Amino acid sequence: xxxxxxxxxxxxxxxxxxxxxxxxxxxxxxxxxxxxxxxxxxxxxxxxxxxxxxxxxxxxxxxxxxxxxxxxxxxxxxxxxxxxxxxxxxxxxxxxxxxxxxxxxxxxxxxxxxxxxxxxxxxxxxxxxxxxxxxxxxxxxxxxxxxxxxxxxxxxxxxxxxxxxxxxxxxxxxxxxxxxxxxxxxxxxxxxxxxxxxxxxxxxxxxxxxxxxxxxxxxxxxxxxxxxxxxxxxxxxxxxxxxxxxxxxxxxxxxxxxxxxxxxxxxxxxxxxxxxxxxxxxxxxxxxxxxxxxxxxxxxxxxxxxxxxxxxxxxxxxxxxxxxxxxxxxxxxxxxxxxxxxxxxxxxxxxxxxxxxxxxxxxxxxxxxxxxxxxxxxxxxxxxxxxxxxxxxxxxxxxxxxxxxxxxxxxxxxxxxxxxxxxxxxxxxxxxxxxxxxxxxxxxxxxxxxxxxxxxxxxxxxxxxxxxxxxxxxxxxxxxxxxxxxxxxxxxxxxxxxxxxxxxxxxxxxxxxxxxxxxxxxxxxxxxxxxxxxxxxxxxxxxxxxxxxxxxxxxxxxxxxxxxxxxxxxxxxxxxxxxxxxxxxxxxx
Amino acid sequence: xxxxxxxxxxxxxxxxxxxxxxxxxxxxxxxxxxxxxxxxxxxxxxxxxxxxxxxxxxxxxxxxxxxxxxxxxxxxxxxxxxxxxxxxxxxxxxxxxxxxxxxxxxxxxxxxxxxxxxxxxxxxxxxxxxxxxxxxxxxxxxxxxxxxxxxxxxxxxxxxxxxxxxxxxxxxxxxxxxxxxxxxxxxxxxxxxxxxxxxxxxxxxxxxxxxxxxxxxxxxxxxxxxxxxxxxxxxxxxx
Numbered sequence: 001x002x003x004x005x006x007x008x009x010x011x012x013x014x015x016x017x018x019x020x021x022x023x024x025x026x027x028x029x030x031x032x033x034x035x036x037x038x039x040x041x042x043x044x045x046x047x048x049x050x051x052x053x054x055x056x057x058x059x060x061x062x063x064x065x066x067x068x069x070x071x072x073x074x075x076x077x078x079x080x081x082x083x084x085x086x087x088x089x090x091x092x093x094x095x096x097x098x099x100x101x102x103x104x105x106x107x108x109x110x111x112x113x114x115x116x117x118x119x120x121x122x123x124x125x126x127x128x129x130x131x132x133x134x135x136x137x138x139x140x141x142x143x144x145x146x147x148x149x150x151x152x153x154x155x156x157x158x159x160x161x162x163x164x165x166x167x168x169x170x171x172x173x174x175x176x177x178x179x180x181x182x183x184x185x186x187x188x189x190x191x192x193x194x195x196x197x198x199x200x201x202x203x204x205x206x207x208x209x210x211x212x213x214x215x216x217x218x219x220x221x222x223x224x225x226x227x228x229x230x231x232x233x234x235x236x237x238x239x240x241x242x243x244x245x246x247x248x249x250x251x252x253x254x255x256x257x258x259x260x261x262x263x264x265x266x267x268x269x270x271x272x273x274x275x276x277x278x279x280x281x282x283x284x285x286x287x288x289x290x291x292x293x294x295x296x297x298x299x300x301x302x303x304x305x306x307x308x309x310x311x312x313x314x315x316x317x318x319x320x321x322x323x324x325x326x327x328x329x330x331x332x333x334x335x336x337x338x339x340x341x342x343x344x345x346x347x348x349x350x351x352x353x354x355x356x357x358x359x360x361x362x363x364x365x366x367x368x369x370x371x372x373x374x375x376x377x378x379x380x381x382x383x384x385x386x387x388x389x390x391x392x393x394x395x396x397x398x399x400x401x402x403x404x405x406x407x408x409x410x411x412x413x414x415x416x417x418x419x420x421x422x423x424x425x426x427x428x429x430x431x432x433x434x435x436x437x438x439x440x441x442x443x444x445x446x447x448x449x450x451x452x453x454x455x456x457x458x459x460x461x462x463x464x465x466x467x468x469x470x471x472x473x474x475x476x477x478x479x480x481x482x483x484x485x486x487x488x489x490x491x492x493x494x495x496x497x498x499x500x501x502x503x504x505x506x507x508x509x510x511x512x513x514x515x516x517x518x519x520x521x522x523x524x525x526x527x528x529x530x531x532x533x534x535x536x537x538x539x540x541x542x543x544x545x546x547x548x549x550x551x552x553x554x555x556x557x558x559x560x561x562x563x564x565x566x567x568x569x570x571x572x573x574x575x576x577x578x579x580x581x582x583x584x585x586x587x588x589x
Numbered sequence: 590x591x592x593x594x595x596x597x598x599x600x601x602x603x604x605x606x607x608x609x610x611x612x613x614x615x616x617x618x619x620x621x622x623x624x625x626x627x628x629x630x631x632x633x634x635x636x637x638x639x640x641x642x643x644x645x646x647x648x649x650x651x652x653x654x655x656x657x658x659x660x661x662x663x664x665x666x667x668x669x670x671x672x673x674x675x676x677x678x679x680x681x682x683x684x685x686x687x688x689x690x691x692x693x694x695x696x697x698x699x700x701x702x703x704x705x706x707x708x709x710x711x712x713x714x715x716x717x718x719x720x721x722x723x724x725x726x727x728x729x730x731x732x733x734x735x736x737x738x739x740x741x742x743x744x745x746x747x748x749x750x751x752x753x754x755x756x757x758x759x760x761x762x763x764x765x766x767x768x769x770x771x772x773x774x775x776x777x778x779x780x781x782x783x784x785x786x787x788x789x790x791x792x793x794x795x796x797x798x799x800x801x802x803x804x805x806x807x808x809x810x811x812x813x814x815x816x817x818x819x820x821x822x823x824x825x826x827x828x
Contacts, residue, residue, distance in 0.1 A: 070827040080795075084803070096780075123824055176813070229813050230812075262661070264657070264661055352824060386633060561624075561640065
């Protein structure tokens with residue numbers, strides 16, 4: 001059975017193809033269109049998936065969209081009505097936005113792919129999140145918690161997933177919290193208040209939180225109150241996101257927290273305003289964590305299950321995930337590599353396969369490498385055409401040379417195999433560097449990523465020695481598999497891991513199993529032979545404002561216009577002339 | 590001829606900031622598109638030239654952004670200026686609605702040549718009306734210098750890859766710009782009409798439904814809402 005899953009129209013659209021119960025491929029539209037967070041209908045992603053699997057659209061058994069468009073429209077219209085007459089400005093924009101394309105999904109899919117309407121199915125948004133979290137996790141019976149900004153109406157759901165011995169699968173969502181009461185929207189509102197772009201700047205808020213003290217918790221708690229049944233509600237007097245698309249927070253919010261940050265002003269932590277913003281970030285981060293921990297703890301008590309599957313955009317908050325693991329009572333927390341909306345494409349397809357069609361459960365590959373693969377010889381061709389000297393060598397030599405580069409403090413662009421599905425670079429499209437000094441962190445921020453100083457970089461470490469360098473609780477390695485948890489760096493290693501240790505002594509590490517990315521794993525060991533530490537700085541292979549590179553040519557152009565010293569793709573290694581010591585330069589010339 | 594109008598537009602300090610910041614964004618967007626062209630072209634020489642061009646655009650974007658930010662800090666009050674002078678403005682120097690993947694190098698070079706030419710003539714006017722603001726004037730001066738190179742390489746390369754028909758491509762690109770200009774105006778007009786129509790509907794048709802919706806909202810209890818088992822069922826419905 002061939003099932004295509006699609007997510008689109010809000011942010012980060014994607015397509016995924018499931019054949020006979022297994023995910024064959026999945027890719028975000030932004031990686032192919034090269035438009036960051038591309039929300040357009042993912043035609044390129046769909047075309048790539050079908051072409052990759054040699055599937056004609058007519059032979060698809062179903063195409064599953066990740067939410068119910070009319071139910072979403074119902075929410076948009078109802079919110080406009082509830083806010084009457086304050087919503088008079090937002091109403092035309094909301095209607096044009098919805099009626100232009102978003103409610104005609106069945107027709108759009110049908111016309112693009114030529115599949116009949118009855119083959120087009122719709123999951124609920126949070127069903128897709130739940131399926132992406134549970135059906136891709138190596139567990140038989142788990143509690144499920146999904147939380148994001150908003151789907152149709154739901155903003156947070158809890159439930160259970162179970163695989164039976166006869167191969168049947170069941171996912172039941174028990175309860176939900178509805179819009180406008182939303183943890184994701186609370187966090188996004190602070191993201192906007194702090195001058196970061198919503199749906200993209202939430203990472204920045206999390207990074208900034210490390211520099212602040214949660215001195216404004218009481219103020220944040222005025223915005224979000226706990227209800228008697230253990231859920232929460234927002235005090236809507238402080239928000240505007242439910243009445244207008246123009247602003248997330250109201251004047252009362254500004255009265256409470258002070259003037260918002262202008263997005264063009266840098267955050268200077270030496271100033272009182274800079275510290276206020278950091279404290280704001282720390283406070284909302286703490287409240288988010290506390291709320292999630294309480295909800296998860298109640299879910300654990302109600303289900304008695306040891307495993308929790310976490311889905312939705314909020315599951316990208318690694319600090320909160322680590323606290324859930326430590327304090328909610330669950331022994332293991334599973335977060336898929338793409339817990340956000342892009343991952344819903346895969347979740348929707350898996351949900352249709354297991355639940356709607358009742359197909360037997362199959363073990364889903366436990367890795368994120370479902371995207372386009374590279375042509376091993378492409379870098380050699382490009383470099384040759386442009387007159388650059390390059391090395392073409394076998395794996396062992398390449399890894400040894402790259403380890404030498406890293407040990408010589410060169411920054412390496414690393415392209416290997418199939419592209420990751422999800423927002424994290426987990427070893428196939430990474431920028432790698434020595435993790436030891438703050439100077440390296442500053443150099444990458446300054447010359448490559450062009451981003452704020454307060455944002456940390458992540459380390460990658462072999463799973464077997466991860467707890468030698470990091471304080472991992474039981475279950476921590478699993479959470480670190482896809483960089484989903486933030487853990488403390490052991491104090492004795494912090495001075496040797498300065499580039500990847502955040503100001504609060506933590507790191508969002510990736511604990512790498514050899515089977516997942518063997519070449520990167522071998523590189524870690526080769527680097528250990530030179531430095532004594534098998535840890536590298538691993539950040540996504542892109543520059544500010546760009547999506548992660550997919551093809552070699554994109555890595556090549558990124559390499560040429562940034563401070564990356566070495567580019568490795570397939571069997572080819574290309575070194576920038578200025579990165580070479582003088583002697584080598586002469587030899588190359 | 591339009592210099593007095595431009596002088597009036599740029600005179601307002603806040604509007605100046607907004608325009609510079611918007612230029613910064615437009616140049617960066619243009620850089621993205623040209624970078625994409627560099628990644629798509631099979632021609633190695635074009636790839637190198639596009640890449641240099643893209644890097645220039647990114648640099649211009651950064652220069653505009655920095656200058657805009659510097660001026661922003663000098664503003665005493667930060668109210669919105671009365672007239673932004675941009676609602677019908679074309680993507681201008683950026684490649685706005687150009688879909689790089691669907692264009693051949695010939696079409697792209699012709700389009701780029703005209704865009705650069707148009708931008709150069711506009712930036713010349715801006716430079717001239719901003720003589721009193723030396724740092725901003727210097728930015729336009731520096732960018733104009735790059736634009737000359739961009740105009741020249743796009744034309745040279747177009748003549749190289751299409752020696753017989755390069756003039757035709759330029760004319761086609763001119764017509765395409767005209768058509769896009771018309772579409773932009775038509776879309777803007779349609780948008781205004783649509784908005785007016787929807788606002789009328791909002792105030793005429795919606796009030797009774799709004800009353801019902803508000804009444805229903807008051808009855809809603811905060812907190813958890815149970816999900817009925819049938820919600821976990823059929824995938825055939827959109828509602």
